[in-house]
Amino acid sequence: MALLAGKIVCITGSSRGIGRACALESAKHGATGLLLHYYGDEETEAELQTLKAEVERSHSQCRVVCVSGDIADPATSTKVVESGVREFGRIDVLVSNAGICPFAEFITMPHALWERTRAVNLDGTFYIVQAVANQMKAQVPQGGAIVGVASISALVGGEFQCHYTPTKAGILSLMQSCAIALGKYNIRCNAVLPGTIATDINKEDLANDEKREYTIKRTVLGRLGAPDDIAGPMVFLASDLAKYVTGASLLVDGGLFVNLQ
Known part of the structure; x- marks a missing residue:
């Protein structure tokens, strides 16, 4: 079932991890155009080119x-x-995914690290959501779907994430408010909240065997998440299956949040 047939999908932070998985899943579900944002250094440039080649070869x-x-x-x-707009004429779906999480202790955290994390995660989300929303408002037929990638960290804290968790809570709040502001233009806004997903953002943290095993044991499904575990829910929220869903948050964490003990 091609849930995104004919759609133009824009994804930020698409060169690796969740963004890359969302790109592949969008193409699999029939998207006819992918507008893929990436940071632009040598490493992400190479990753993006392999993603582009994979999509065009398979879809x-x-x-x-x-x-x-x-x-x-x-x-x-x-x-x-x-x-x-120049290449496709419109944008139907935005997945605002770009983000960073350089783990750091709160007491000694340089203010520059706080500012950079906020600028990328929260400010960057605001800028791209506002820009795409203006396009979705102007295009015919009017409307679209916006999915903000927040985190389980929007709901709970982390000792070395005092700069990160507020940005993810902000993304969740932004999607809720944008759902209200943009509903009159037929633009739906929802948030997906990943749990612990094995990506580059937490590779160093999960390299600690004790921390990794603890996280797995806390997760009801008994494993860490993979990027494609988030891509499926993203496609759902972007598709017409969710045509009456806006202002919602979907926790995708393998049961980590509910497992008190």
């Missing part, structure tokens, strides 16, 4: 357009939307 109906830039800079969001 011939899907054309891929790549746009680089620092999502913390509002000019990047403008460039992303302009590229999407």
